[in-house]
Structures are given as C-alpha cells and as structure tokens.
Amino acid sequence: MEFLLKFRINEHLYLRNPESSEIGKSIIKNAINLVYEIGFEQFTFKKLAQKVECTEATIYRYFSSKHKLLTYILNWYWNYLEFVAKMRLQQITDSTAKLKLILEIITHSDGYSSEIQEYDLQKLHRIVISESSKSYLVKEVDEINKEFVFNPLKSLCQFIGEIVLEINPKFAYPKSLSSTLMETAHDQQFFSEHLPKLTDNKSRTQHKNYVLAYLNVLAFSVIK
Template sequence: MEVLLKFKLNEHLYLRDPEQTAIGKAIVSNAIELIFEIGFEQFTFKKLASRINSTEPTIYRYFTSKYKLLTYILNWYWTYLEYVCKMHLVEVNDPTKKMILILEIITHHINHHTQLHDYNLDHLHLIVISESSKSYLVKEVDEINNDMMFAPLKSLCLFISEVILKLEPHFPYPRSLASTLLETAHNQHFFSEHLPKLTDNASRENHKDYVLKYLTRLTFYTVKPA
C-alpha cells in the first residue's frame, strides 16, 4: 500500500489543480527548488518552464501569477505543518509537552521528512523563512484574505493558540503569541544565519537549535502568570 499525502487547497489559488497532473506536480516541486536557488524576486515562470522542459503558457494554465504560486506553496506548507502537529500531539496529554512538541516542529527539529510527499522539505523550510511574509505584505492582502487564501495559516495559528490556552487558560494573547512564535521562528533563523548581530547566537551555526531555545524561553515565560 502506498500512502501519499495530498492536500486539496483553496480553489482560488489555482486555475487547474496541480495535484491532479504530473506536470502540475512538476510545476510546484520545481518552483520550490527554483525559488530556493534564486529567490522569489529572480524567480520567473519562464525560468521555471525551461527547467521542466515546458512553456510559459502551460504554467499560466495552472497559476495566474507567481504570487499565487507562492501562496499555494505556503498554504501547502501550513496545512502540512498542522497535520504534522496533530499527528504528534494526538497521544500527548500534558500541555507543556504539547507545547514543546509544537516548538520542535515549527523549528524543524522533529524529523517529519517521511516521504509522504513530493517536495524537498528542507528547501521548503528555507523558502518559508525567506519568502512567506511576501505573500501577505502586499496591497491586495484584504482581497486575498477574503478569498480565504490564508485559511491554513489561520487554522494552524488557532490550533497552537488552543494549546497555549491549555497551558494557561487565562492568558490574554493566545493567537498573537501563536503568530509571533511562527513569525519569530522564521526571522530569528534568518537573522541567526545572515544578520547575527540581531541575535545572541555567537556561534554562527546551529541556527535551529538556537531558535528553539529562544522560543522556549519566550513561550513559557510569557504565558505563565505573574
């Protein structure tokens, strides 16, 4: 039996569902690799087309723009992350242990690289770190949001906030802390790697370990009552 993770994502994200065809899957997985290699600004459909031995119009038949494709990839990631969190937390009862697991998952300490999918998760993680904010930091954010295109991120955030509330039922900022942890996981990793003066990681390495320790302090001190 072959098990394969497939997430049916919001239909506004694509014209043709890329999960349904070989070329669609090639578009997404090669987009991840290409954005990883050259960054989102340099990434074009023309370059992607030539990488998969296809043509621009074919890619446009799946995605209307590179922003939509990026948002699709990010939505896949958020959906995947929530799935992994739920998998790991299902048999854990202690809220503290739950929270630690969540921090380990969002900093990519837990090996969730089972081959249940077609994408390179290490590269995807680095894309999320560098590019995820570009999907919502745009003038069109409200229309995009109306089309539910950030639903997976909101859902993950809600899930984490519920664990935070189990930890401390009267904590007044569970959602903000959840979104802060997700965002901070990204920017502290990026800073640790590229702008280390903005962090306290003097080692110039072990970015994931550093971020996990910092987030652990941030979380458990912030939530506990005075």
C-alpha cells in the same frame, strides 16, 4: 514507512489543480527548487518553464501569477504543519509537552520530515523563512484575504493558540503569541544566519538549536 500527503488547497489559488496531472506536480516541485535557488524576486515563469520542460503558456494554465503560485506552496506547507502537529500530538496529554513539540515542529528540529516524499521539505522550510511574508505583505492583502487563502495559516495559529490556553486558560493573547512564535521562528533563524548581531547566537552555527531554545524561553515565560 512513507506517506503521500495531499491537501485540498484553496481553489482561488490556481486555474487548474496542479495535483491533477504529472506536469502540474512537476510545476510545483520545480517551483520549490527554483524559488529556493534564486529567491522569489528572481523567480519567473519563463525560468520555471525551462526546468519543467514545458512552455510558459502551460504554467499560465495552472497559475495566473507567480504570487499565487507562492501562496499555493505556502498553503501546502501550512496544511502540512497542522497535519503533522495534530498527528504527533495525539500521543501526548501534557499541554506543556505539546507546546514544546509544536516548537520543534515549526523550527524543523524534529526528525519527521525525512519520511515525507511529496515535496522537498528542507527547501520548503527555507522558502517559508525567506519568502512567506511576501505572500501577505502586499497592497492587495485585503482583497486576497477575502478569498480565504490565508485560512490554513489562521487555522494553524488557532490550533497553537488552543494549546497555549490549555497551559494557561487565563492568558489573554493566545493567538498573538502563536503568530509571534511562528514569525519569530522564521526571522530569528534568518537573523542568526545572515544578520547575527540581531541575535545572541554566539555559535555562528547551530542556528536551529539556538532558535528553538530561544522560542522555548519566549513561549513559556510569557504564558505563565
């Protein structure tokens, strides 16, 4: 079984909807590949245009800046995570089991991604780990936040927070814990791979397993 996932992404992020044309979709696919390969700092619309085999001007008709393109991609990812989480959680009634599954989903330890066609989720996950904070750690954060471009992230955080409250209705920090779990999933994975002395992963491999085990300890000891 295969899925084609489309999400309505915030209109402030693009000038012309990249989902509305083949070249638009090619821009997104190649942007994911290119940011994955060279990182956001080295990523330029000129290089992207070469990959897409179009001109820079065409890309500028879709996105006004590379920063908005990054945020567009991250929005797609956050929408995707919330969608997958809600879908897979339907079969589960036990709240603890729900949160365990959430942690698997955010660390990509579940085997779900292979069934999705639209974008390369492995690469997308790498981008989220290394680049997502660059979307909001900018001086203009308050202005761009007014355009609701971080709503998918907030929504995901809210959703996880509700499950935390199911487990312990008296817990005072459901949303902070949720955002901490998401951020920690990213930075512990990065640290385990690149700055292992900031972690206790002895294996030098098995980064995902390590991070997942740690997140479980973190989450469940805090909630109770």
